[in-house]
Amino acid sequence: MQTALKNNGASAVRALPISTPEGEFTAYYSARGLCQLEFPSRNGRSRGTSPAPDLPAALRQWHAATTKAVRLALEGSPARSLPPLDLSGGTDFQQTVWRALRKISPGRTRSYTQVAEAIGKPKAVRAVGGACGANPIPVLVPCHRVLAADQHLGGFSAGLQWKRTLLAREGVRTAN
DNA sequence: TAAGTGCGTCGTT
DNA sequence: AACGACGCACTTA
Secondary structure (H helix, E strand, C coil): CCCCEEEECCEEEEEEEEEECCEEEEEEEECCEEEEEECCCCCCCCCCCCCCCCCCHHHHHHHHHHHHHHHHHHCCCCCCCCCCECCCCCCHHHHHHHHHHCCCCCCCCEEHHHHHHHCCCCCCHHHHHHHHHCCCCCCCCCHHHEECCCCCCCCCCCCHHHHHHHHHHCCCCCCC
16 A cells, blocks of 8 residues: 555545654645645654655645655744645634644643633633644644643643654643 | 542534 | 543542
């Protein structure tokens, strides 16, 4: 299974690798832009995606931007430019949450409650957690900057170690 | 202080 | 109807 094509409902999705000091991430692109980012697999082995030689110019450009942004993020620096993000896979509520997450700048954190308030649904705290967990583009859509109200880490779908690492690179100290 | 229980709340499955 | 990447009040150790 080394095809770089996936089927995401109606449109084809292409997978491309991103090598970093932390391992190989995988970026998935729809016709609309970056639609998913996966952390390196546990053993760090390559997933079998190969750098396709015949990429459309737009896609190459998107992937270059993603690659740079991911590498910068791992150093704790904000990206200067991002590819278009295709967040259309989420529900309206999730997309609203993800938009709010993008407003949290590097080195800053918010609580789940603060995010809920920011989107005008102060009681939907737990649902915000759910939306964070469903974030298809971690790192670039910085769900790792959302902590529990007591400044503890809360959860992270890719594993708390990643959340700790990402925050540490941004200079954020956490309670656990 | 730290750790555990119960419950309100709401979007998702 | 059941389940969370929550948060708060309230026990217990």
